[in-house]
Amino acid sequence: MTLCATLFFGGICGLWSSVRGDEATQETQAPIPSEAVDSSQEDTPDAEGVNPPAAVLPKIEDAEPEPAKTFLKRIDSGFATAVEYMYAVLFYRLGAKTEDYVVYTGHDVYLRTKGTDGPFHRLTSEGLSDTDVILSSDLEARFYKREFIDAISDSSRYFRQGRYDGKEVEYLKVRVPKIRLGERELELNYNAKFVKQDGKYLLVGEMRELLDPDVFLESADIDRLHTAGWLRVDGSGGKATHLLKGEVGGAPIVVVWLSIGAVFFTFYMRGYNFRGFRHSIEVIRGRYDNPKEAGEVSHFQALTAALSATVGLGNIAGVTIAMTIGGPGAFFWMICCGFFGMTSKFTECTLGQKYRKIKADGTVLGGPMVYLKDGLAEIGLAPLGFVLSILFTVMCILASFGGGNMFQINESGKALLKQVQRPDASVLVELENGIKQAAIDKDADKVQELRKQHSELRGEMSAFATRFNIGYGLVMALLVGSVIIGGIKRIGAAAEKVVPTMCLMYILACLWIILSHAGELPELIILIFTEAFNGDAIRGGLIGVLVIGVQRAAFSNEAGVGSASIAHSAARTEEPIREGTVALLEPFIDTIVVCSMTALVILITGAWNNPEWVVTRGLSGAALTNQAFESEIAWFTWVLCAAVILFAFSTVISWSYYGERCCEMLFGPRSIMVYKVLCVTCVFVGAVVNAGSVLDFSDMMILSMAFPNILGLFLLSPKVRADLADYWKRYKAGQFKTYK
Amino acid sequence: MKKQNVVVPVDFSDSTDRAIETALDLVDSSSQVSLIHVLFALDSISPGTLLGNVSDESRREHVQQKFDELKARHSAADMNTVVRIGNPGLEISDFASDIGADLIVIPSHGYHGMKRLILGSVAERVIRHADCDVLVLRRNDSE
Numbered sequence: 001m002t003l004c005a006t007l008f009f010g011g012i013c014g015l016w017s018s019v020r021g022d023e024a025t026q027e028t029q030a031p032i033p034s035e036a037v038d039s040s041q042e043d044t045p046d047a048e049g050v051n052p053p054a055a056v057l058p059k060i061e062d063a064e065p066e067p068a069k070t071f072l073k074r075i076d077s078g079f080a081t082a083v084e085y086m087y088a089v090l091f092y093r094l095g096a097k098t099e100d101y102v103v104y105t106g107h108d109v110y111l112r113t114k115g116t117d118g119p120f121h122r123l124t125s126e127g128l129s130d131t132d133v134i135l136s137s138d139l140e141a142r143f144y145k146r147e148f149i150d151a152i153s154d155s156s157r158y159f160r161q162g163r164y165d166g167k168e169v170e171y172l173k174v175r176v177p178k179i180r181l182g183e184r185e186l187e188l189n190y191n192a193k194f195v196k197q198d199g200k201y202l203l204v205g206e207m208r209e210l211l212d213p214d215v216f217l218e219s220a221d222i223d224r225l226h227t228a229g230w231l232r233v234d235g236s237g238g239k240a241t242h243l244l245k246g247e248v249g250g251a252p253i254v255v256v257w258l259s260i261g262a263v264f265f266t267f268y269m270r271g272y273n274f275r276g277f278r279h280s281i282e283v284i285r286g287r288y289d290n291p292k293e294a295g296e297v298s299h300f301q302a303l304t305a306a307l308s309a310t311v312g313l314g315n316i317a318g319v320t321i322a323m324t325i326g327g328p329g330a331f332f333w334m335i336c337c338g339f340f341g342m343t344s345k346f347t348e349c350t351l352g353q354k355y356r357k358i359k360a361d362g363t364v365l366g367g368p369m370v371y372l373k374d375g376l377a378e379i380g381l382a383p384l385g386f387v388l389s390i391l392f393t394v395m396c397i398l399a400s401f402g403g404g405n406m407f408q409i410n411e412s413g414k415a416l417l418k419q420v421q422r423p424d425a426s427v428l429v430e431l432e433n434g435i436k437q438a439a440i441d442k443d444a445d446k447v448q449e450l451r452k453q454h455s456e457l458r459g460e461m462s463a464f465a466t467r468f469n470i471g472y473g474l475v476m477a478l479l480v481g482s483v484i485i486g487g488i489k490r491i492g493a494a495a496e497k498v499v500p501t502m503c504l505m506y507i508l509a510c511l512w513i514i515l516s517h518a519g520e521l522p523e524l525i526i527l528i529f530t531e532a533f534n535g536d537a538i539r540g541g542l543i544g545v546l547v548i549g550v551q552r553a554a555f556s557n558e559a560g561v562g563s564a565s566i567a568h569s570a571a572r573t574e575e576p577i578r579e580g581t582v583a584l585l586e587p588f589i590d591t592i593v594v595c596s597m598t599a600l601v602i603l604i605t606g607a608w609n610n611p612e613w614v615v616t617r618g619l620s621g622a623a624l625t626n627q628a629f630e631s632e633i634a635w636f637t638w639v640l641c642a643a644v645i646l647f648a649f650s651t652v653i654s655w656s657y658y659g660e661r662c663c664e665m666l667f668g669p670r671s672i673m674v675y676k677v678l679c680v681t682c683v684f685v686g687a688v689v690n691a692g693s694v695l696d697f698s699d700m701m702i703l704s705m706a707f708p709n710i711l712g713l714f715l716l717s718p719k720v721r722a723d724l725a726d727y728w729k730r731y732k733a734g735q736f737k738t739y740k
Numbered sequence: 741m742k743k744q745n746v747v748v749p750v751d752f753s754d755s756t757d758r759a760i761e762t763a764l765d766l767v768d769s770s771s772q773v774s775l776i777h778v779l780f781a782l783d784s785i786s787p788g789t790l791l792g793n794v795s796d797e798s799r800r801e802h803v804q805q806k807f808d809e810l811k812a813r814h815s816a817a818d819m820n821t822v823v824r825i826g827n828p829g830l831e832i833s834d835f836a837s838d839i840g841a842d843l844i845v846i847p848s849h850g851y852h853g854m855k856r857l858i859l860g861s862v863a864e865r866v867i868r869h870a871d872c873d874v875l876v877l878r879r880n881d882s883e
Contacts, residue, residue, distance in 0.1 A: 296788025305787035360752045361779050362802030363786065363794060487784040496790050570787045657785040669780045670827075 829865025
């Protein structure tokens with residue numbers, strides 16, 4: 001789970017998942033928890049390097065029946081196509097360079113006629129070897145030494161079915177971990193990737209994709225491996241080639257769009273993120289709160305409401321991903337993004353206030369869907385405004401079902417389930433290590449005994465997981481339903497009010513960890529600054545580090561996405577600029593404070609650079625954060641788990657509000673009930689369904705909202721600038737009445 | 741032909757004034773006109789309800805203020821005003837039956853396209869449910 005699922009945080013899927021070596025491959029085949037198997041390869045340290053065969057061996061046609069597709073899988077794969085398209089658009093990498101690479105797929109094949117119980121014979125260029133065989137009694141031991149590729153472990157038969165020479169056969173793909181190339185011996189993972197640089201192909205490392213100058217292939221080696229059929233070949237017919245082309249570097253278009261917005265607004269508003277900061281503190285302290293002005297909530301309450309939608313998984317999981325793949329330098333760029341993002345937020349929230357509609361009953365309807373329509377109409381761009389507004393509204397409704405709902409419930413459910421099943425999971429690991437040892441010792445009885453216990457426990461765990469997911473889905477749906485349909489506002493209010501406290505607890509725990517490593521802090525700070533401008537810190541170079549830092553920060557604080565402006569428009573004030581000033585604090589709190597805390601913990605505990613956690617156990621995202629915390633404060637994992645659930649719940653409530661407002665705008669107030677019912681359904685579905693593509697799709701919707709929104713912000717920014725100049729003059733002249 | 745008891749559903753949009761004028765023309769005294777505004781049920785997830793002090797009372801107060809402005813504008817302080825919460829079409833026709841109204845004067849939005857399909861219009865519902873005569877005023881600025 002850790003590898004696949006957590007990569008999805010924040011809407012990124014396959015950016016760097018291209019090569020994770022054989023751990024990933026075997027993991028998908030053999031349903032063994034990734035952390036369970038200690039995959040040390042030291043069992044065969046003295047194995048001789050193998051010469052690649054001189055010719056391609058006859059091909060085995062795989063005939064392993066595909067597992068039946070469930071209804072859900074079908075739906076999910078339908079969405080997968082949509083996700084692919086959206087990904088291609090949103091994450092289209094501007095300025096990417098193509099690079100040449102090859103992928104090592106060296107393996108031996110052993111086979112036997114189907115249905116026999118005899119040994120597997122190695123396939124050589126002269127046919128089947130009589131001497132080089134694998135006994136079926138050895139299968140188990142060798143499986144647990146992780147020698148097989150794509151082994152079928154469900155029924156513990158390990159071999160795959162296929163066709164060879166017109167006959168039905170059973171075969172094994174056996175990894176070749178060490179190869180001999182002339183004088184040199186190389187240790188390679190199956191699927192190891194080599195990238196061409198200065199005429200040589202260098203191995204892509206598992207940490208931050210750094211190239212390893214000591215492990216390389218020359219073009220003669222490549223030819224040799226290709227002749228042996230030990231390199232991956234893509235394409236078919238005349239286009240088939242082992243010299244593959246990929247893209248590296250560049251910046252995803254959505255990240256560029258968000259950054260351009262943030263930097264432009266910062267300069268255009270003359271650094272208001274900086275000069276308005278003190279004023280924003282004055283405002284949230286209630287200095288100017290006039291209870292008679294129109295609106296629903298105080299400045300502080302509007303900030304709380306908007307924050308509860310933003311603070312969430314991005315702060316806990318996304319940041320960790322940035323640190324692991326971008327290194328400490330990404331921290332610097334993350335902070336920069338938070339800083340510039342403050343002005344994007346300011347601009348959108350000011351406009352939200354400026355164009356909000358106050359209804360007869362004193363409640364408010366405001367946000368991008370209103371200012372795009374009315375604001376752009378004001379400057380003579382009514383048709384464009386109409387289109388952008390509709391686009392934004394539809395995206396926001398979809399995002400409120402997915403990224404703001406199902407995705408949150410799904411991830412928080414997984415976190416809780418993992419926490420609850422921890423004792424069982426560790427027993428499972430012990431059993432697996434026991435089986436492995438017994439298999440290597442060839443103690444068949446013990447293997448069988450342990451295997452039985454293992455499968456019983458696994459069965460129990462998965463049955464529990466099913467029950468748990470349904471239970472969690474029902475409880476969450478009930479809670480959400482009672483708030484948004486039942487109108488029991490005490491639950492929602494409690495959640496909204498607990499979020500700041502939870503944030504504070506999280507920050508304190510982080511500070512505790514950071515301060516307990518205080519000695520390392522100066523060194524870390526130096527590292528952050530040097531790595532930020534060090535082109536060799538990761539493979540993507542300077543731009544790569546920058547993009548990673550900015551991307552994660554932008555996904556977390558959502559500055560430029562426009563959603564927060566819906567909440568801020570409810571504030572009680574007649575000065576739009578004043579509420580915009582309050583909104584400045586949102587990226588500050590979300591990114592510069594909370595994200596930094598997570599990042600510093602990941603950096604100072606060394607989790608970002610810990611090969612055992614990151615490579616061997618494949619931890620990333622929330623799981624890695626959890627691990628880092630656990631190594632420092634053991635009991636804190638429960639608090640973290642509670643925080644994740646709470647953040648998820650409050651995010652769902654806040655996003656339902658955003659979605660509801662958009663629904664009201666698009667379909668009128670009478671459609672709200674339908675929307676609410678759909679919302680609650682999504683909560684349940686999000687808990688029980690494991691459909692990665694559906695979740696990704698909806699999560700990308702949040703990012704898509706930035707396109708219509710920032711375009712509108714650009715066009716309307718002169719108005720904001722003029723209003724700001726006027727407001728600031730009056731503020732400096734002391735013309736505002738104070739109430740506290 | 742003068743009416744005794746006229747109900748005017750009010751949404752405080754631009755078409756409201758014309759409806760009130762029409763109603764006032766049809767009665768002898770402004771006390772024979774009742775203005776009704778129907779609110780949708782309070783949503784329970786807005787920052788206002790969760791953290792602030794938005795409630796049905798606060799919403800009624802706001803609407804009452806709006807009513808007072810209307811009364812002042814039409815110099816008809818005697819008009820009755822009422823705020824109800826629920827489905828506008830049903831609440832309006834129920835209210836008219838409750839007070840034994842002999843006419844409802846209602847502006848029509850004239851929605852088109854999607855909104856028409858999904859919403860129909862309040863006027864349509866009132867016509868369908870009302871026990872008394874309904875006078876529908878076509879809005880000049882219909883969407």
